[in-house]
Amino acid sequence: MEAQATPEVKTTKEQWIQYLALVFSAFIAVEAMAFQSPAIPVISTYFEVPSHLAALIVLSFYIMSATLYPITGRFADKYGRKKVLLVGMAIFAISEFAAAVSPTFTFLIVARIFQGVGVACIFPIVIAFIGVIFHEGARGMASGIFNSVQAIGAMLGAGLAGFLINIYGWPVIYWVSGGLATIGFFVILFFVKESKGVVSGKLDYFGTMLLFIIAASVLSISTLVGQFGIASPYTIGTIVTAVLAIAIMWFYGNRIANPIIEISILKQKVFALIVLIYLIYTAAMQLLLYSMSFFLALRPDGNVAESGLFFMFNSGAAAIGGIIIGRLSDKVNNKKLLIGTYILPLTAVLLLSRIHAYTETTYILSLAAFFGIGAATAILIKYALQNIPPIKYGSGSGLLAIVRDFGAPLGSTTGIVLFSQFNAKAKTSSIVQQATDAGVSPGLMADVQQAAATNGATISDALSAELISLGIQFEDLLKTALGDGSTSAIQNLSLTVAGFFVVIMILVLLIPQKQKEKAPVIVAPFEESLSEKLETTTN
Structure with a gap:
C-alpha cells in the first residue's frame, strides 16, 4: 500500500502518559512470557516430565488466552477498557505468585491457565488504545513503540531468566513477574483514562465454546504427535475435531449478528492476509526460539544462561528494529517495507541451518540479533487497524491478539516436539x-x-x-551423540523456519499495492483526548 498523507494532528502530553502506562502493562506481560522459554527445560527436569509434555506449560497458558481474547475485547468495548485491564493485571499477579509456590506439575499448569486469563485482559486492550489515542498518521510510530517495548520485555525477561534460574531456581521468575504485575496494576489505576467502544447484542456463548474447542484441539496436536504419533487415533480425532469446529465457527459466525469472532472483518482481503502472515510469522519465530532454547541448553557444555542470551539478543535487536520499521511505515510503501524487512530473518535462519553443536556462542548470538532486527509487527498492526472499524477496535484487536496466541504455542510446542524427535533419532x-x-x-x-x-x-x-x-x-x-543429535535437530528446524518465511514472502506479494480511500477518521481536538471523544459519542 502506498503511504498516504494525513493531516498533522498533535498528540498531547496527557495521551502520551496514558500510552506509556499502557505499554508498561504490555511490557510486564511479555517479560513474564519470555521468562518461560529458558525455564521450560529446567522445570521439566525438576518435575521429571518428558520434554514433549513440558509443552503443557505453554499450551495451558495459550489455550486460555487465545480463547478469551475476543471475549475480553468485547467486554472492554462494552464495560470499559480500563476496568478489564485492571481485572487482568490483578488475576495475572495472583496467578504468578501461585506458580512460584507450585508443589506439583499439575498445580503449576493450573496457575498457568489463570495467567492466560490475565494476559487475555491486557494485550487486546493495549492494541485497541493505539487506535483510540493516536490518529492514523501516528499509529505506525505508536505500533513501533508497542512492538519495541514487547521486544525489550522479552529481551530482559529471557536474559535475566537464564541467570536468575541458575542462582535461585525456576520459582524466582514467577516471584519477579508477580511483583511487577502488582506495580502495573497501580500504574494503570492512576494514569489511564476509561474508554469504551460500541457493542450490541448478547455474548455469543456457543461461539465461545467453539473457540475453546478450536484452541484446545489445534494447539494440542503437536504434543499429541510427540506422545502418541501422527497415526494415533487420539491425534487423528483431535485433527478432525479441529477442522469440524473451524468449519462450524465460520458457518455459524456468518449467520448471527454478534459472533465471538468478527467474521466480517476477516472477509476483508487485506486484513485476512495480515492475519495469516502474522500467524505464520509468530509460529516461525517461536519455533526457532524454543528450538534454540533446547539446543543451547542440551548441547555438550551448554547451559540455560546461553539460551537466555539468545532470547535477549534476538529481542534487543527486535526492539531497535521495531522503532525503525514503525517510523518508516508512516513514510514509505508498506508492502515494499514488509518484503525488505522479512529478508533479514530469512537470511538469518539460512545461516543458522549451517551451525553445529560446537559453534561459537558469539556467532550464534550475532545471528539471533540479525533474526530479531527483521521484526515487522508494527507494519502488520498498522495494516490491521486500517481495516478495523473504529467502534470495533476492541473486537478487532482481540482477533489480532488471538492470532498471535495461536501462532506462539503452535510454533513453540512444535519446536519442542520436533527438536525432541530429531535429536533423539540422530x-x-x-x-x-x-x-x-x-x-x-x-x-x-x-x-x-x-x-x-x-x-x-x-x-x-x-x-x-x-x-x-x-x-x-x-x-x-x-x-x-548429544552433539550430533542437537546439530541435526537445529539444522533441520532452521530449514523448516526458512520455508515458513518463503510462504510469508509469497503472501506479502498478494497484498494490494493501493487501497481505496476511506472516509476520514474523526480525530480529537488538541485539547481533548481521542478516548474521551469516543466515550462521548457512545454514551
Missing part, C-alpha cells in the same frame, strides 16, 4: 554407529539403543561388560 543413530565402529557385538545393538534412550541411565550388564572389555566409556559415546 543421537541414537550416532551412538549405534560409534558402538559399531568400536567393535560392539551386533547382538547388543538393542541394548545400545536402550541405553541411548535413557541417556545412559539404563545399561545392561552384557553391554557394560562389552564396553569395559573394549576400553570404552558410555559417557564418551553419549557426549559425541
Whole structure:
C-alpha cells in the first residue's frame, strides 16, 4: 500500500502518559512470557516430565488466552477498557505468585491457565488504545513503540531468566513477574483514562465454546504427535475435531449478528492476509526460539544462561528494529517495507541451518540479533487497524491478539516436539554407529539403543561388560551423540523456519499495492483526548 498523507494532528502530553502506562502493562506481560522459554527445560527436569509434555506449560497458558481474547475485547468495548485491564493485571499477579509456590506439575499448569486469563485482559486492550489515542498518521510510530517495548520485555525477561534460574531456581521468575504485575496494576489505576467502544447484542456463548474447542484441539496436536504419533487415533480425532469446529465457527459466525469472532472483518482481503502472515510469522519465530532454547541448553557444555542470551539478543535487536520499521511505515510503501524487512530473518535462519553443536556462542548470538532486527509487527498492526472499524477496535484487536496466541504455542510446542524427535533419532543413530565402529557385538545393538534412550541411565550388564572389555566409556559415546543429535535437530528446524518465511514472502506479494480511500477518521481536538471523544459519542 502506498503511504498516504494525513493531516498533522498533535498528540498531547496527557495521551502520551496514558500510552506509556499502557505499554508498561504490555511490557510486564511479555517479560513474564519470555521468562518461560529458558525455564521450560529446567522445570521439566525438576518435575521429571518428558520434554514433549513440558509443552503443557505453554499450551495451558495459550489455550486460555487465545480463547478469551475476543471475549475480553468485547467486554472492554462494552464495560470499559480500563476496568478489564485492571481485572487482568490483578488475576495475572495472583496467578504468578501461585506458580512460584507450585508443589506439583499439575498445580503449576493450573496457575498457568489463570495467567492466560490475565494476559487475555491486557494485550487486546493495549492494541485497541493505539487506535483510540493516536490518529492514523501516528499509529505506525505508536505500533513501533508497542512492538519495541514487547521486544525489550522479552529481551530482559529471557536474559535475566537464564541467570536468575541458575542462582535461585525456576520459582524466582514467577516471584519477579508477580511483583511487577502488582506495580502495573497501580500504574494503570492512576494514569489511564476509561474508554469504551460500541457493542450490541448478547455474548455469543456457543461461539465461545467453539473457540475453546478450536484452541484446545489445534494447539494440542503437536504434543499429541510427540506422545502418541501422527497415526494415533487420539491425534487423528483431535485433527478432525479441529477442522469440524473451524468449519462450524465460520458457518455459524456468518449467520448471527454478534459472533465471538468478527467474521466480517476477516472477509476483508487485506486484513485476512495480515492475519495469516502474522500467524505464520509468530509460529516461525517461536519455533526457532524454543528450538534454540533446547539446543543451547542440551548441547555438550551448554547451559540455560546461553539460551537466555539468545532470547535477549534476538529481542534487543527486535526492539531497535521495531522503532525503525514503525517510523518508516508512516513514510514509505508498506508492502515494499514488509518484503525488505522479512529478508533479514530469512537470511538469518539460512545461516543458522549451517551451525553445529560446537559453534561459537558469539556467532550464534550475532545471528539471533540479525533474526530479531527483521521484526515487522508494527507494519502488520498498522495494516490491521486500517481495516478495523473504529467502534470495533476492541473486537478487532482481540482477533489480532488471538492470532498471535495461536501462532506462539503452535510454533513453540512444535519446536519442542520436533527438536525432541530429531535429536533423539540422530543421537541414537550416532551412538549405534560409534558402538559399531568400536567393535560392539551386533547382538547388543538393542541394548545400545536402550541405553541411548535413557541417556545412559539404563545399561545392561552384557553391554557394560562389552564396553569395559573394549576400553570404552558410555559417557564418551553419549557426549559425541548429544552433539550430533542437537546439530541435526537445529539444522533441520532452521530449514523448516526458512520455508515458513518463503510462504510469508509469497503472501506479502498478494497484498494490494493501493487501497481505496476511506472516509476520514474523526480525530480529537488538541485539547481533548481521542478516548474521551469516543466515550462521548457512545454514551
